[in-house]
Amino acid sequence: EVQLVESGGGLVQPGGSLRLSCAASGFTFSTYDMHWVRQPTGKGLEWVSGIGTSGDTYYLGSVRGRFTISRENAKNSLYLQMSSLRAGDTAVYFCVRGGDPEAFDIWGQGTMVTVSS
Amino acid sequence: QSVLTQPPSASGTPGQRVTISCSGSSSSIGSHYVYWYQQLPGTAPKLLIYSNNQRPSGVPDRFSGSKSGTSASLAISGLRSEDEAYFYCAAWDDSLSGWVFGGGTKLTVL
Numbered sequence: 001e002v003q004l005v006e007s008g009g010g011l012v013q014p015g016g017s018l019r020l021s022c023a024a025s026g027f028t029f030s031t032y033d034m035h036w037v038r039q040p041t042g043k044g045l046e047w048v049s050g051i052g053t054s055g056d057t058y059y060l061g062s063v064r065g066r067f068t069i070s071r072e073n074a075k076n077s078l079y080l081q082m083s084s085l086r087a088g089d090t091a092v093y094f095c096v097r098g099g100d101p102e103a104f105d106i107w108g109q110g111t112m113v114t115v116s117s
Numbered sequence: 118q119s120v121l122t123q124p125p126s127a128s129g130t131p132g133q134r135v136t137i138s139c140s141g142s143s144s145s146i147g148s149h150y151v152y153w154y155q156q157l158p159g160t161a162p163k164l165l166i167y168s169n170n171q172r173p174s175g176v177p178d179r180f181s182g183s184k185s186g187t188s189a190s191l192a193i194s195g196l197r198s199e200d201e202a203y204f205y206c207a208a209w210d211d212s213l214s215g216w217v218f219g220g221g222t223k224l225t226v227l
Contacts, residue, residue: 047216
């Protein structure tokens, strides 16, 4: 079964850091682009960052320079290192597979990040 | 404010056909494929349509997508109560060098 499982969410103070992880299973992880998409409570979806199979990275403008996406193919894992966190970063963060041509075809269940003092 | 524009709500009665629009720009929908996602309450989004009008296996043919210029539409025919959900469109945007989503449309089955 194709599956994505996120972990690492929690409560962090403004200005703090957090590292999200995503464990992939059921498919050849190294051959897919991967993404992080977030959703504030009661609001819509917002793409945050993506990483290609060759390690090329892409970021939402408001997180560039604060967030770093990375992958470890040997461990079938995706990561999102978040620093200088702001209240506006509070959301459920989904790990998403970038199918080709299906784009965001497999989603994890999400992990909640709350930035608050 | 989202880069792609969707109506906040849509509604229909069982059996009816409803459409949801998604408006973008030349750098997004005008140049790239459009994707549609369905999100039921409390769950992760699910891919409904890819490459403008293609359905993944398992998605009923009641769901169809189309694109013209800088706009796209999702049509749902034979509306069912279980279709009640939020629907989002998405596309790559060259000017932002990133993916953009619509603000979402809440579909209510009356």
